Amino acid sequence: MVVVSGSNARPMAEQLAGELGWSHHSIETRRFPDTEGYIRIPDELIDSIREEPVVLVSNTFPDSGIIETLLMLEAINDVRKGNLANLREIGPQELADVGPGILLAIPYFGYSRQDKRFRPGEAVSARAIANLLASRCDGIIVFDLHAPKVLEGLSVPVAFTSAMPELAKHLQKSVNPDFILSPDKGAIERASQVANEIQCQFSYLEKTRIDAHTIVHKAKDLDVEGKVVAIVDDMIATGGTICRAADALRSQGATEVHAACSHGLFTGGAVARLIRYVDGVHATSSLKNPQDVIPGGPALARGVNELFEILKWK
Ligand code: R5P
Numbered sequence: 001m002v003v004v005s006g007s008n009a010r011p012m013a014e015q016l017a018g019e020l021g022w023s024h025h026s027i028e029t030r031r032f033p034d035t036e037g038y039i040r041i042p043d044e045l046i047d048s049i050r051e052e053p054v055v056l057v058s059n060t061f062p063d064s065g066i067i068e069t070l071l072m073l074e075a076i077n078d079v080r081k082g083n084l085a086n087l088r089e090i091g092p093q094e095l096a097d098v099g100p101g102i103l104l105a106i107p108y109f110g111y112s113r114q115d116k117r118f119r120p121g122e123a124v125s126a127r128a129i130a131n132l133l134a135s136r137c138d139g140i141i142v143f144d145l146h147a148p149k150v151l152e153g154l155s156v157p158v159a160f161t162s163a164m165p166e167l168a169k170h171l172q173k174s175v176n177p178d179f180i181l182s183p184d185k186g187a188i189e190r191a192s193q194v195a196n197e198i199q200c201q202f203s204y205l206e207k208t209r210i211d212a213h214t215i216v217h218k219a220k221d222l223d224v225e226g227k228v229v230a231i232v233d234d235m236i237a238t239g240g241t242i243c244r245a246a247d248a249l250r251s252q253g254a255t256e257v258h259a260a261c262s263h264g265l266f267t268g269g270a271v272a273r274l275i276r277y278v279d280g281v282h283a284t285s286s287l288k289n290p291q292d293v294i295p296g297g298p299a300l301a302r303g304v305n306e307l308f309e310i311l312k313w314k
Contacts, residue, residue, distance in 0.1 A: 012143075012286060028040040069104070100138045101313075108143070143262065144190070179254075181230070213240055231259050235263035259281050261282075
């Protein structure tokens with residue numbers, strides 16, 4: 001079996017291949033001068049993609065990642081269907097269709113936060129993108145998706161996988177927290193899983209987002225006096241959520257505060273801002289980021305194995 005990737009998820013693809021004991025190959029990706037993308041499956045990869053199931057690891061972030069993912073899926077589909085006709089008449093032009101065998105593993109699902117329609121006429125962007133992807137593969141693995149509900153009922157099976165076990169192991173070893181905090185209700189399930197694995201105290205805050213850069217937390221008494229606390233969230237973007245939660249923890253006597261997440265978006269100087277508020281920032285390699293210290297490969301591998309079972313490819 002082969003794992004392939006384009007330009008935006010190579011570290012995760014290599015980790016996944018290592019976990020599964022499969023080989024990893026890169027798909028050629030380039031940009032034309034007008035910024036449009038170009039992708040090509042190298043000649044030497046065509047046989048492997050036809051002979052065995054293939055897992056494409058690709059992010060739908062930033063926007064160019066959506067196009068690149070769709071183009072790579074299109075090209076893999078053509079190769080597996082045997083549609084190889086090309087103007088230069090290189091190699092066989094047509095081969096037999098080898099049937100289903102394409103999985104898409106998405107470390108960071110861009111647009112995952114636009115998962116509801118708040119006002120009439122809005123696009124439910126997460127669903128729109130998921131439908132496009134599902135039309136070109138046989139199953140999707142999504143890594144720590146913001147709100148999994150939006151992908152329920154797609155036309156292909158979806159495996160929701162999470163790096164929380166690895167995040168817990170990493171925190172226990174490097175920070176040894178006494179207390180895990182979820183900075184909002186949306187992260188309760190993930191953060192409480194980490195607290196259970198570490199066997200430490202847990203609580204959560206109630207957050208109201210005023211705009212992309214302003215959030216407020218409802219005041220709450222937290223039993224953190226003299227304690228080492230780790231705030232666990234699915235993603236850190238501007239860092240506003242973490243900075244406000246860290247303020248609440250410090251004002252209630254926490255001696256050390258860490259921030260951990262799956263997806264380190266770190267927009268607009270977030271890391272520089274965060275290090276004024278917390279003692280450490282810990283993320284996975286789902287996105288290229290300077291705080292990548294938690295392995296994401298094991299979680300992706302669990303998702304791939306789950307889909308292999310469901311699809312009976314084993
Ligand atoms: C929101 O519900 C998410 O789980 C994160 O808490 C949020 O996206 C983090 O954004 P920021 O770092 O900009 O506060």
